Amino acid sequence: MTSDAGRMTSGAAVRGMRAAVIHHYGGPEEFRTETVPEPVAGPGQVLIDVTLAGLNYADLHCRTGEYARYPLPAVLGADVVGRRRGDGRRVVALLRAGGGYARVAVAEAAHTVEVPDGVADAQALALLEQGATAYGALTLAGRLRPGETVAVTAAAGGVGHLAVQLARELGAARVLALASTPAKREFARSLGADRVLDPADPGLADRLGESGGVDLFVDLVGGPVLRAGLAGLAPFGRLLSVGARGGPEESFSVDELADRSAGLLGFWLQHVLADRALFAATAARLFELAAGRRLVARIDRTVPLSGVAGAHRVLAARETMGKVLVDVGRED
Numbered sequence: 361m362t363s364d365a366g367r368m369t370s371g372a373a374v375r376g377m378r379a380a381v382i383h384h385y386g387g388p389e390e391f392r393t394e395t396v397p398e399p400v401a402g403p404g405q406v407l408i409d410v411t412l413a414g415l416n417y418a419d420l421h422c423r424t425g426e427y428a429r430y431p432l433p434a435v436l437g438a439d440v441v442g443r444r445r446g447d448g449r450r451v452v453a454l455l456r457a458g459g460g461y462a463r464v465a466v467a468e469a470a471h472t473v474e475v476p477d478g479v480a481d482a483q484a485l486a487l488l489e490q491g492a493t494a495y496g497a498l499t500l501a502g503r504l505r506p507g508e509t510v511a512v513t514a515a516a517g518g519v520g521h522l523a524v525q526l527a528r529e530l531g532a533a534r535v536l537a538l539a540s541t542p543a544k545r546e547f548a549r550s551l552g553a554d555r556v557l558d559p560a561d562p563g564l565a566d567r568l569g570e571s572g573g574v575d576l577f578v579d580l581v582g583g584p585v586l587r588a589g590l591a592g593l594a595p596f597g598r599l600l601s602v603g604a605r606g607g608p609e610e611s612f613s614v615d616e617l618a619d620r621s622a623g624l625l626g627f628w629l630q631h632v633l634a635d636r637a638l639f640a641a642t643a644a645r646l647f648e649l650a651a652g653r654r655l656v657a658r659i660d661r662t663v664p665l666s667g668v669a670g671a672h673r674v675l676a677a678r679e680t681m682g683k684v685l686v687d688v689g690r691e692d
């Protein structure tokens with residue numbers, strides 16, 4: 361949230377709004393529900409009267425100051441859905457400068473898309489950040505081809521559960537889903553995964569390598585699972601890093617990759633967002649799939665604005681399946 365301190369200007373003309381605010385980087389206990397000045401839209405920006413804000417894994421790192429060190433006090437939250445000020449149109453937006461856990465958010469117009477009638481607010485919100493990540497990772501970075509075998513880590517999570525469905529939709533012949541609990545694995549299976557695996561299984565690399573191995577290993581977690589992913593690749597397979605939980609990362613030598621004819625890839629949603637036409641086309645595709653019920657986001661829970669701290673706790677404790685939402689109009 362690079363300019364939020366500037367946006368929180370005080371003065372008689374500035375209206376107040378309720379928001380979940382942090383005054384220090386630290387644990388979830390840092391959140392305070394407070395009245396703060398409404399943000400002000402600058403050139404190329406729009407104001408949104410927010411109905412729902414989303415949680416993303418990166419929010420946890422933003423809160424501790426490890427990811428992006430926003431000026432304090434700060435309002436975190438990277439995605440919102442609501443009504444655009446001025447024309448009242450239903451829009452969903454990605455906020456690269458934070459500010460989502462609030463009744464009003466300011467968004468770049470270029471990072472805002474209108475929500476079609478056939479898609480509910482919660483679906484649109486759960487699909488945009490995490491769906492565009494899953495779709496971009498599979499298609500742009502991973503270059504998934506029909507008939508390939510795809511594996512997805514954190515497969516019951518916000519990005520992961522959409523990646524499992526999208527891999528199917530894009531013609532993967534087999535989808536392997538990795539998730540840490542039986543309930544999560546059962547959920548991943550219900551989404552169309554052919555096989556579910558426990559990332560803690562010491563024989564994981566062998567299981568991934570069965571039936572010819574994995575063509576595209578989509579990793580949302582980082583760390584040791586990447587090594588198992590490399591070992592389980594089919595010849596010419598691709599290891600795709602999309603996310604990290606924090607902590608030491610694996611490194612691979614060129615020789616290790618060459619020995620397997622393997623590719624090592626990365627994906628960052630920012631490169632989709634930076635291209636308005638690509639971002640809009642991605643959103644349109646996701647909404648089309650959602651309207652046809654071919655892609656369904658699971659809403660794990662919706663918490664009130666005063667419940668953001670608890671929502672951060674359950675996300676960090678790996679207790680969620682799908683997307684966590686904040687109803688910014690509620691304070692219980």
Ligand SMILES: NC(=O)c1ccc[n+]([C@@H]2O[C@H](COP(=O)([O-])OP(=O)(O)OC[C@H]3O[C@@H](n4cnc5c(N)ncnc54)[C@H](OP(=O)(O)O)[C@@H]3O)[C@@H](O)[C@H]2O)c1
Pocket residue numbers: 415416417418489490493514515516517518519520538539540541544559580581602603604605627628629630675676677678679680682
């Ligand atoms: N590259 C990009 O542009 C981009 C964009 C959006 C998100 N992401 C990344 O994608 C990943 C998923 O994001 P999300 O918002 O959808 O989160 P999420 O998947 O809903 O939650 C994170 C999941 O990571 C797994 N995990 C493994 N080790 C963990 C640990 N030590 N602590 C907590 N969780 C752990 C857990 O699944 P299990 O219990 O099943 O292991 C947990 O449910 C994150 O790494 C995020 O940063 C990247």
